[in-house]
Amino acid sequence: MSVKVAANHGMGDKELRKEFCETLIAMAQEDERVVVLDADLMNAAGTKPFRAAFPERTFDCGVQEANMIGVAAGLSSRGFIPFTHTFGPFAARRACDQIFMSCAYAKQNVKVVGSDPGITAALNGGTHMPFEDLGIMSTIPEMTVVEPCDAVSVGKVTRLAKETYGTWYMRLHRKPAPVIYEADSEFTVGKANLLRAGTDVTIIAMGYLVAEALKAAEELEKEGISARVLDMWCLKPLDVEAVLTAAKETGAIVTAENHNVKNGLGSAVASALALGHPVPVEMVGVQDEFGEVGQVPYLAERFHLTADEIVDKTKRVMSRKVTRHTWEKISNDLATAINELRSCTNDVWTF
């Protein structure tokens, strides 16, 4: 394993946007191709230190997301590596066609960063709460779609984005988050990270739900259930091998995402399983609803994005597992039914 999982998962003391900005500055110092664009949200993204360090390589466009993405595409066509930022919904929804044509279709090297994934949009409410961005971005061919979950992974994934040619969409939670990784972890594009070994069931989580999945796995262990936990930080390309191995070895899957289960992680995993190794699946995530205003803990309860929900759905998916016990029960039931049918048939004959 190339990642090292932290011993405990208490709340980190570093804002994720601080790690993001520090990584951008470090990369820009090493590589003059790195440039930053924003649409009047540098304050929110915490990237003002980048502007102070590299004023000529910073393009704050004002409130014009579509133009920002197009300008980034132009910079990319001349060899620069642009990182653009706005809130996730305004990247994925408002600038979707610009990301599609000027970036992905034109085979550019633009890194689109969308902040405040899902319920972390909190007090900005339903208008700003992207439960659809991963689905929109994943449907564009050749896009890489990622969501780091803690400060270490934000740094690692931002670096990978710079080092890997192509157009990326990266979700960015701005605030502190529970610590998941040790600093010397190594991430590989398209490879899920195994956070916890387990044999009875696998929980595949992303972003905000990774920490909840680990909490859920601890709860389940107390009840004698051994849950494997994968961080599917790279939604596209999906680590199909890890999904199918989990299905073969543990026989049941729970997905957990801070996004609509439609066209997000749940759909992607279910699709891979259907094609490769069908097993029962339960999906923790937003059940095709719009977001609403509230603090994160309220919204987590409101949309059932909690460790408790993962525990419940894990138990449910395990009840659907086809085990040796299940097969024995089915064959016993079948034998009884055949006997009943036979006696019934005898009655008929007798009659």
Add this chain to the structure above:
Amino acid sequence: MNVKETKEFAINIRKETIKCIGHLGVGHIGGALSIVDVLAVLYSGVMNIDPADPKKDDRDMLVCSKGHAGPAVYSTLALKGYFPMEMLNTLNQPGTRLPSHCDMNRTPGIDMTTGSLGQGSSSAMGIACANRLKGYNNYTYLILGDGEIEEGQVWEAALFAAAKKLDHVIAFVDYNKCQIDDYVENLCALGDVAAKFEKFGWYAQNVEDGNDVEQIAAAIEKAKAQSGSGKPSVIVLNTVKGKGYSKIEGSLGSHNMPVTDEMVTEALAELDEQLKAL
């Protein structure tokens, strides 16, 4: 710029454009023919380019944001030697390097992928930002359609260009007065286009006959003289849709239409007459 040669070049671009669209039998002929004269001027020594080295880093660049005019750009590039003339007949054929809309990854000499209207305006500004970062004094040329500037993104880019003082951008508006469903005036009237750009902080010029190579060249000279002023330049070209083939000139239906062998023969004869008259 040699005026006679440039006019000849324009007529030859028109002939090749009509031939390659006619070879397929259908295409965006009207809006391709209307921008031929500005292409002829740009590729007659105005742009610093080298067909033998299409990726030369400090070259001048062209973003044809009205990407559906691809056939006119391809004809220009072929005549300049970017690729063999025979390739023009592959237009829109399976596996072609010449798709309906401009594609930088398929066609030598195309600097930006376009097709979804409005987007080339922003990518041109990005190219200009990049060139400035590289310390170049080269120009970024941008061709916009008149219907295209109904897109909001064009005006986002217009604001941005002025705010960032991108004074090595020279944009053209191909004001041929026709769009798909109706005349621009009836559909979503643009008013005084040059005045609008001026209010956005651009140096704006109107060219009375946007199909006259001398008038176009003079306007580009004036625009270049503005470099250093901090203002991007726009040149509104009053053009005729379908210019050069009188049967379709100024017609709404010429945006994307069938082009038969008979039409090709007729158009080429007319263009040959124009060549003789030079």
